[in-house]
Amino acid sequence: MKLSRRDAGAVIAKPPTDKLGLLIYGGDAMRVALKRQDYLKALLGDAAEEEMRLTRIPATDLRREPAMLMDAIKAVGFFPGPRAAFVEGANETVAAIIVDTLADWKPGDAQIVVSAGDLKKTSKILKAFEAHREAYALGIYDDPPDRVEIERMLTAAALRADGPVMGALEELSRALDPGDFRQTVEKLSLYKIGDATPLSLEDVTACAPASTEAAVDDILNVVAEAQADQIGPVMRRLQSQGVNAVTLSIQAMRHFRALHRTACNPGAPIYGFRDRDRMMRQSRDWGVAKLEAALGMLTDTDLQLRSAGQTAPAMAIIERTFIRLAMYRAS
Structure with a gap:
C-alpha cells in the first residue's frame, strides 16, 4: 500500500512487526537513507546486526546471486526478535527477483526492506509494494521534515522545545539539508548534556550552522535586491555546477518566507543565513504586501515545475520567475 506523509510518520516511528516490509525511494539519497535507518532501528533495535537479525544485500550482489533474498527471509535466527533483509540501491535489474520474493513471503518470514532512487510509476518494484496488502511503499521528496518528525527527533535526543523555539527549529529544518539538520539536533543534544531545561x-x-547553500544564496540575493541584469549570468554558473530548478524553487521559497516572517515580526531570529543584516534590509525593502505577492509567484512556479504535464525547460521557468520577482521589487 502507498503511504501518505501523514501516515508514514507513525509507521517509521513504530513499524508493525507482522507486515511484509517497506519500499522507500526518492531522488535524494540522504533523505532515503535517513528514513530507512530510522525504520530499521525502530523495527529491530540497536543490536540487530550483532544478533544477526539484519541481513544487508546490495542490489549488485542480488543481481549476481538471485537466491540471496529468499534465503535471507526464510533463515531462522539464533536470537529472538524481529528480522529483516535489507536490499540497498534496488532498480529494475533486480525487480523480478524482488517481486518473486514478495510473492513467496509468508507471515513469520523476515521483513523485506528495499531502498531505491527515483522510481517511475511504471516500476515493477513500486507496483508490487503498492499492490501488496502487507507491504508499504514510501516516496521521499524534497519537503523538509514536518513538526511531528522534528518532535520525534527531539524525543530521541532527549530534548524538549516549546513555542517559539519549535518554530525556530522548523525554520532551521527548511534551511538545512536533512543530514545537516540531524547533525544539528545531535549537536544540541551534546550541548545540553546535564541540562534538563527545554531548548532556548x-x-x-x-x-x-552559520550558512547553507552559499552558491544558491548568490542568486537569491540578486533577485531579492532587484538586480535583474545579473540573474542570467548567475543562473548560467549555477546550471554549470549542476544545481537544478526544483532546488532553486525550494530555496527561493525558504528565502522569501524568511523575509516575510521578518517583515511581520522584525525581532524574530533568522537561522541558516550568512548575513542577517542583509536579510533584514531585504525584508524592509520588500515590505509585507510585496513579499506575500512574491510567495504567490513562487508557489505557482513550484506547482508548474512539479506538474507531470510540464514540457518547458525547468531552468527557463525558474529563471523567468526570478526576473519577474526582481522587476516587481524594483517597480
Whole structure:
C-alpha cells in the first residue's frame, strides 16, 4: 500500500512487526537513507546486526546471486526478535527477483526492506509494494521534515522545545539539508548534556550552522535586491555546477518566507543565513504586501515545475520567475 506523509510518520516511528516490509525511494539519497535507518532501528533495535537479525544485500550482489533474498527471509535466527533483509540501491535489474520474493513471503518470514532512487510509476518494484496488502511503499521528496518528525527527533535526543523555539527549529529544518539538520539536533543534544531545561532560542543559535547553500544564496540575493541584469549570468554558473530548478524553487521559497516572517515580526531570529543584516534590509525593502505577492509567484512556479504535464525547460521557468520577482521589487 502507498503511504501518505501523514501516515508514514507513525509507521517509521513504530513499524508493525507482522507486515511484509517497506519500499522507500526518492531522488535524494540522504533523505532515503535517513528514513530507512530510522525504520530499521525502530523495527529491530540497536543490536540487530550483532544478533544477526539484519541481513544487508546490495542490489549488485542480488543481481549476481538471485537466491540471496529468499534465503535471507526464510533463515531462522539464533536470537529472538524481529528480522529483516535489507536490499540497498534496488532498480529494475533486480525487480523480478524482488517481486518473486514478495510473492513467496509468508507471515513469520523476515521483513523485506528495499531502498531505491527515483522510481517511475511504471516500476515493477513500486507496483508490487503498492499492490501488496502487507507491504508499504514510501516516496521521499524534497519537503523538509514536518513538526511531528522534528518532535520525534527531539524525543530521541532527549530534548524538549516549546513555542517559539519549535518554530525556530522548523525554520532551521527548511534551511538545512536533512543530514545537516540531524547533525544539528545531535549537536544540541551534546550541548545540553546535564541540562534538563527545554531548548532556548540561544541554544539553537549557538548550534545552528552559520550558512547553507552559499552558491544558491548568490542568486537569491540578486533577485531579492532587484538586480535583474545579473540573474542570467548567475543562473548560467549555477546550471554549470549542476544545481537544478526544483532546488532553486525550494530555496527561493525558504528565502522569501524568511523575509516575510521578518517583515511581520522584525525581532524574530533568522537561522541558516550568512548575513542577517542583509536579510533584514531585504525584508524592509520588500515590505509585507510585496513579499506575500512574491510567495504567490513562487508557489505557482513550484506547482508548474512539479506538474507531470510540464514540457518547458525547468531552468527557463525558474529563471523567468526570478526576473519577474526582481522587476516587481524594483517597480
